[in-house]
Amino acid sequence: MDDKPIDKAIILKELDELHSLDYDYADGRILGSMCTQPHPFAKEIYYKFLDTNLGDPGLFKGTKLIENKVIDSIGELLSLDEAHGNIVTGGTEANIMAIRAARNHARKYKGIVDGEIIIPDSAHFSFKKAADMLNLKIVEAKLDDNYKIDVESLKQAISDKTVAIVAIAGTTELGLIDPIEEISEMAHENNIYFHVDAAFGGFSIPFLKDMGYDLPVFDFSLPGVCSITVDPHKMGLAPVPAGGIIFRKEEYLDVMAVDSPYLTVKTQSTIVGTRLGASSAATYAIMKYFGREGYSKMAAELMDNTLYFAENLKRIGYEIICEPELNIVAFNHPDMDAHTLAEKLEKLDWRVSVAKCPVAIRVVLMNHIKKHHLKELLEDLKEIF
Ligand SMILES: Cc1ncc(COP(=O)(O)O)c(C=O)c1O
Known part of the structure; x- marks a missing residue:
């Protein structure tokens, strides 16, 4: 730290210089991110609520009501009449909360101490963090030839130590939806906590269904989903950070509650103590602003771009890993390994991401990638081919 105060203009100059090293979504060159430019209205609201702290909700009663309303709206989107949960920092924290709820519930009601969680090979690495922090063993369920959970392998993995089963609605690498209905039945029959990670798909599957896309059921209409x-x-x-965790029953929050003596509430179930109300307010505002209609239109546009990109890749001669279910396309050159292709694209100033399972270039068709960016990218890919 400097000894003496520094003039604002000097600080700003330094920060602007550093900020200019960041890539800008608006350039349309960030191909592998699942985040994008937040909507300006959401940013405006976020700024207004920067002083709020939902860790002490008695002091921020209005903002707490906003969080409750957002949880209700997301719950409704996911076919749940009475939702419980929180707006947290992202998918990682949401997944950790879900696994913590499952572990504590199994410990309290089934006496399981050395628990296991069953996750697919395609699960996001946040579950590894969750298992590590919560002292749980990971048992991996295999994927089938279509890169979705092999339900038979999942069945084999169940033991009397299983505290949770996890399935994905919109996998990180390929955007695929696991056979959630079948898994929900199995979890329900075996009385095992079932968590669905729809960090990516949650804000598109319901809207794509509204637009007539034939996608599988993944939500609370399935009785096994917890x-x-x-x-x-x-x-x-x-704006980042805004993740959501929705629970079917309040008891899943109750089993995580710890006493919070000096605060305005007696207990706290979230992982984070002091936490931003701005994320809840911004999410509330943007959900109202778009409505189901606005999000549906956007989801359909993203899918249009996705299918356009996939079709044109095939036309040039690239091999796509699977037909896209959501807005991700993963592909390979028939004779060049994915890392070499990634290097060539990086040299042409594209920020690409390489999937691990299977190894392939992965493009997430987020809002900042417009048709004209895709045309440029396809031209470059044609040159490389
Ligand atoms: C399916 C899935 N779950 C969880 C996460 C983690 O989300 P976050 O990076 O917001 O913590 C991601 C991130 O890409 C994801 O794709």
Whole structure:
């Protein structure tokens, strides 16, 4: 730290210089991110609520009501009449909360101490963090030939130590939706906590269904589903950080509650103590502003771009890994490994991401990638081919 105060203009100059090193979504060159430019209205609201702290909700009663309203709206989107949960920092924190709820519930009601969680090979790495922090063992369920959970392998993985099963609605690498209905039945029959990670798909699957896309059921209409992660800071267009965790029953929050003696509430179930109310307010505002209609239109546009990109890749001769279900396309050159292709694209100033399972270039068709960017990218890919 400097000894003496420094003039604002000097600080700003330094920060602007550093900020200019960041890539800008608006350039349309960030191809692998699941985040995008937040909507300006959401940013405006976020700024207004920067002073609020939902860790002490008795002091911020209005903002707490806003969080409750957002949780209700997301719950409704996911076919749940009475939702419980929180707006948190992102999919990672939401998943950790879900696994913590499952572990504590199994410990309290089933006496399981050395618990296990079953996750697919395609699960986001946040579950590894959750297992590490919560002292749980990970048991991996295999994927089938279509890169979705192999339900038979999942069945084999169940033991008397299983505290949770996890499935994904919109996998990080390929955007695929697991057979959630089948898994929900299995979890329900075996009385095992079932968490759906829809961090990516939660803000698009319901809207794509509204637009006539034939996508599988993934939400609370399935009786086995206990919790769902949904991230407003991905396709919801809320500013980072905004993740959502929705629980079917309040008891899942209750089993995580710890005493919070000096605060305006007696207990706290969230992982984070002091936490931003701005994320809830911005999410509330943007959900109202778009409405179901606005999000549906946007989801359909993203899918249009996705299908356009996939079709044209095939036309040039690239091989796509699977037909896209959501707005992700993963592909390979028939004779060049993905890392070499990624390097060539990086040299042409595209910010690409390489999927691990299977190894492939992965493009997430977020709002900042427009048709004209895709045309440029396809031209470059044609040159490389
Ligand atoms: C399916 C899924 N779950 C969880 C996460 C983690 O979300 P976050 O990075 O917001 O913590 C991601 C991030 O991409 C994801 O794709």
